Amino acid sequence: MIGDKDVEHVARLARLALSESERSRMRDQLSVILQYIDKLKAIDVEGVEPTSHAVPLVNVMRDDEPAPCLPQADALANAPDPVGEFFRVPRIIED
Amino acid sequence: MKTDPTRLTIHALIDAYRAGDTTPTAATEAYLARIAAHDEKLGAYLTVTREAALAQAHAADDRYRQGTPRGPLDGTPFAIKDVFCTRGVRTTCGSRILESFVPPYDATVVSRLKDAGAVLLGKANMDEFAMGSSTEHSAFKPTRNPWDLTRVPGGSSGGSAAAVAGDLAVAALGTDTGGSVRQPAAFCGVVGLKPTYGRVSRHGLVAFASSLDHVGPLTRDVQDCALVLEAIAGRDPHDSTSVDTSVPHYAAALTGDVRGLRIGVPREYFTPGMDAEVDGAVREAIAVLEKLGATTEEISLPMTDYGIAVYYIIAPAEASSNLARYDGVKYGLRVSGGKDLIDMVSRTRAAGFGAEVKRRIVLGTYALSAGYYDAYYGRAQKVRTLVRRDFEQAFARVDVIVAPTTPSVAFRHGEKEDPLSMYLNDVFTVGADLAGVPGISVRCGFTSAGLPIGLQVIGRAFDEPRVLRVAHAYEQATTWLDKRPQL
Numbered sequence: 001m002i003g004d005k006d007v008e009h010v011a012r013l014a015r016l017a018l019s020e021s022e023r024s025r026m027r028d029q030l031s032v033i034l035q036y037i038d039k040l041k042a043i044d045v046e047g048v049e050p051t052s053h054a055v056p057l058v059n060v061m062r063d064d065e066p067a068p069c070l071p072q073a074d075a076l077a078n079a080p081d082p083v084g085e086f087f088r089v090p091r092i093i094e095d
Numbered sequence: 096m097k098t099d100p101t102r103l104t105i106h107a108l109i110d111a112y113r114a115g116d117t118t119p120t121a122a123t124e125a126y127l128a129r130i131a132a133h134d135e136k137l138g139a140y141l142t143v144t145r146e147a148a149l150a151q152a153h154a155a156d157d158r159y160r161q162g163t164p165r166g167p168l169d170g171t172p173f174a175i176k177d178v179f180c181t182r183g184v185r186t187t188c189g190s191r192i193l194e195s196f197v198p199p200y201d202a203t204v205v206s207r208l209k210d211a212g213a214v215l216l217g218k219a220n221m222d223e224f225a226m227g228s229s230t231e232h233s234a235f236k237p238t239r240n241p242w243d244l245t246r247v248p249g250g251s252s253g254g255s256a257a258a259v260a261g262d263l264a265v266a267a268l269g270t271d272t273g274g275s276v277r278q279p280a281a282f283c284g285v286v287g288l289k290p291t292y293g294r295v296s297r298h299g300l301v302a303f304a305s306s307l308d309h310v311g312p313l314t315r316d317v318q319d320c321a322l323v324l325e326a327i328a329g330r331d332p333h334d335s336t337s338v339d340t341s342v343p344h345y346a347a348a349l350t351g352d353v354r355g356l357r358i359g360v361p362r363e364y365f366t367p368g369m370d371a372e373v374d375g376a377v378r379e380a381i382a383v384l385e386k387l388g389a390t391t392e393e394i395s396l397p398m399t400d401y402g403i404a405v406y407y408i409i410a411p412a413e414a415s416s417n418l419a420r421y422d423g424v425k426y427g428l429r430v431s432g433g434k435d436l437i438d439m440v441s442r443t444r445a446a447g448f449g450a451e452v453k454r455r456i457v458l459g460t461y462a463l464s465a466g467y468y469d470a471y472y473g474r475a476q477k478v479r480t481l482v483r484r485d486f487e488q489a490f491a492r493v494d495v496i497v498a499p500t501t502p503s504v505a506f507r508h509g510e511k512e513d514p515l516s517m518y519l520n521d522v523f524t525v526g527a528d529l530a531g532v533p534g535i536s537v538r539c540g541f542t543s544a545g546l547p548i549g550l551q552v553i554g555r556a557f558d559e560p561r562v563l564r565v566a567h568a569y570e571q572a573t574t575w576l577d578k579r580p581q582l
Contacts, residue, residue: 007457014419014456015440016453040401043481048481051479054529055556074199077197078425081429087425090433
């Protein structure tokens with residue numbers, strides 16, 4: 001029900017480089033899991049509202065007051081490749 | 096005296112501090128000595144913060160000496176699941192991708208424990224990103240069950256549960272998304288509470304599935320559980336899902352009186368496939384509560400059988416979104432050498448995540464992807480509404496629900512290689528996560544092989560006082576806590 005192409009497509013969406021053996025194992029395991037999950041199709045959900053959170057919470061607002069935030073040096077401290085005030089990443093745009 | 100301080104509950108330890116029988120520093124040193132002696136075989140800790148713990152203990156000593164202790168947790172040594180950010184202390188979430196991550200701030204629950212004077216011994220092992228039920232999916236090492244080292248402690252808060260059961264911490268913090276506090280509590284024979292959704296702040300908790308993640312205590316007895324919950328509960332401006340509802344004095348609810356209380360026993364939680372010794376122990380526990388004056392009636396939670404299927408859509412979907420942040424740019428691992436940004440990100444994630452995390456990211460991304468969203472995620476959210484209604488209808492008739500925490504006791508390392516069979520272990524715990532209602536696991540006996548069995552008490556939203564009262568009344572009426580594992 002889920003093929004190599006599906007796994008490859010989804011892994012690309014999720015930015016996960018999978019080896020060929022990982023991909024085929026994932027295909028087999030996900031097929032079993034999705035087959036189990038298919039039991040939900042037997043339930044009549046006509047007219048049922050979806051639940052996104054267990055408690056009824058709507059937008060939580062606060063006053064827009066400035067307050068201290070994380071210092072820049074702290075925010076950069078764990079970066080794998082910081083440069084000055086920036087996070088450096090591999091080139092995105094062609095020359 | 097001298098009682099070994101590592102054998103005491105929080106409340107007994109506080110009494111001993113006040114009486115001058117022992118000190119926070121002596122207790123902390125005793126715990127550190129036990130960790131040094133036993134944790135190599137148990138694997139409960141990923142990081143032990145010896146120096147910081149001793150400094151916190153010395154400060155607590157001073158407060159007791161001056162007659163100004165901070166309250167019922169001052170100077171008590173905790174383990175913190177490695178999913179909570181701790182300022183200046185490595186926080187790995189059990190993953191290679193965060194192997195050297197040092198957070199610049201404390202999670203709100205960590206700072207609340209520190210403000211209460213608690214001593215933090217270190218960071219507890221866990222399944223990677225809290226995805227698992229055995230703590231075998233930690234990227235660093237497995238944790239073993241103190242009652243039988245060939246068995247798992249449960250998970251994902253397995254390090255926290257094993258530390259408390261093995262006397263390597265007086266109490267611990269864990270998280271419960273599908274059962275990850277209650278299931279390891281049951282497997283290790285300790286008390287584990289998943290509070291109501293919104294009761295405890297998640298700020299500074301490494302996110303897994305945000306509509307399901309809950310923070311909860313693991314403790315030696317129910318009174319300790321009440322004390323820890325009171326310290327960590329309450330609204331936090333940094334977590335918009337934390338609810339602005341006053342925090343009761345939970346310990347005051349432990350009256351021992353359950354007379355007239357209506358207890359529901361869900362027929363779907365006693366399945367033909369479950370362990371006969373678990374079934375028997377839980378039924379005996381229900382008889383104990385009846386003897387204490389509670390009334391019981393059989394109820395039905397008809398959607399129980401669908402809980403796992405709903406959970407394994409919603410939790411991976413939310414995880415796939417939450418874990419998108421691990422991109423090798425802002426923090427965590429980076430694998431360099433790719434041809435461009437996307438290549439770098441994809442290689443980093445391939446190297447940094449373990450098999451179970453990858454499986455859930457792919458499953459969640461699939462469930463959210465174009466063409467499948469309505470069939471999977473949309474449908475699962477609707478069935479989640481039906482799960483909630485089950486509990487609402489039950490709580491219109493009864494005050495609490497009593498059931499087994501898990502269908503079986505601690506299994507052996509390597510026994511559940513197949514992901515689906517591991518997932519099915521959460522069949523009795525996911526319901527309370529999906530519905531957001533509080534649930535606790537307490538010890539209710541042992542199998543003939545000497546493994547602890549967990550009794551679960553589930554209550555209405557924000558009715559932790561009653562959940563705790565029932566669990567405490569049961570605990571006080573029985574002698575199961577007298578038994579301890581030999582390491």
